Amino acid sequence: MLRESDVLELITLIYDAALQPTGWPAFLEKFADAVCGVNTSIILYDIEHHSGSLATTVRFDPELKRKYDEYYAGVDCWGLNGGHLVTTGQVVTGQMLCADPIVKRSEFYSDFLLPLDALNQICGCVFKEKSIVSLIASLRPERAGPFDDSETKLIQTLMPHLQRALKIHGKLAELQDQRIALVDCLDQVSDSVFLLTNKGRVVFANRSASQLSAQNDGLSVIKGNLQAARSAENVALRRLIANAAARTPETITGEIFTITRPSMKRSFSIWAFPLPQNNFFAKVPGPPCVAVFVTDPEAAMQPDHQTLRYLFGLTASEACMAAAMAQGKGIAEICNELTITRNTARTHLKHLFEKTGVRRQGELVSLLLRCSGTRRTAEKV
DSSP states (O other), X not given: OOOHHHHHHHHHHHHHHHHOGGGHHHHHHHXXXXXXXXXXXXXXXXXXXXXXXXXXXXXXXXXXXHHHHHTGGGGOHHHHXXXXXXXXXXXXXXXXXXXXXXXXXXXXXXXXXXXXXXXXXXXXXXXXXXXXXXXXXXXXXXXXXXXXXXXXXXXXXXXXXXXXXXXXXXXXXXXXXXXXXXXXXXXXXXXXXXXXXXXXXEEEEXXXXXXXXXXXXXXXXXXXXXXXXXXXXHHHHHHHHXXXXXXXXXXXXXXXXXXXXXXXXXXXXXXXXXXXXXXXXXXXXXXXXXXXXXEOTTEEEEOOHHHHHHHHOOOHHHHHHHHHHHTTOOHHHHHHHHTOOHHHHHHHHHHHHHHHTOOSHHHHHHHHHHSTTOEEEEOOO
């Protein structure tokens, strides 16, 4: 008989795992002890197609796990004979799904369960969507006897928490996927983008921003804070960020100022605006609430070769020449860089005019800089 404190610990471990998936084994270990199981698994099983996988397991031979995923899920007696009986929230034993004598005569028993020293099973259906079920299941030896009402009641007690935890886990995974996609998009943006908290700490910098701050040329990230090299400009930057944090996207008109560079290159242009905030967290340090965009006028626009080839049907050599022209390079420099003759360059240029529909070199460069996939890259010093 489990103590209340043991049940509460199991529930705590469930929600820990919802927030951090690497925590599921800790819960499964504790659960296996609670039901005297030789192992415990979270299983995804397709009732209609008789296939499945052991998504997370503890105390399970890795080789047998692989064999279950690849083969034995298809001959699982419990799934083949009683899978259609399983519904969301239901707790069943192996005997309810398939009689022991039938199991013992099967390939599933002789080649899969016996090496695990297991015959008895208990499982709870956390979710069922069409023919797909997600289960928490535990096995134990025949000599330990079938799982009884006490183990069934334990899973029933844990079931609503498992269901909520998997929903939380799914939502967090969805948000993580969205975050990865947004980061990838921001890394393609030509300008440098910094996301700051209401205290001015940098919580995100896209690829361009990381490269810019690493140059330490008038603007850098020091101890987590975005700072200008000159004292007066740093005060102005702090004010800009504070003003943006105090306002909303609906009311801001936009503030822009410049940051000078010790290298004597042209100044950075800085623009800050507020991000939408949950009112509850608006005054809590941590979530980003200000976006700062930094434009480097010394950066060169560089069309992506693959994009140019796709848009205009260019050859690889023509795309290389087009990209070089978009960077403002002359024919002589391009010939030297691509190791081609002037006659070859003129031929490429003729083809570029024909394929893009322009007649002058200036029109060609303007078109290339406007095309999709154009990125800004810092010039090499």
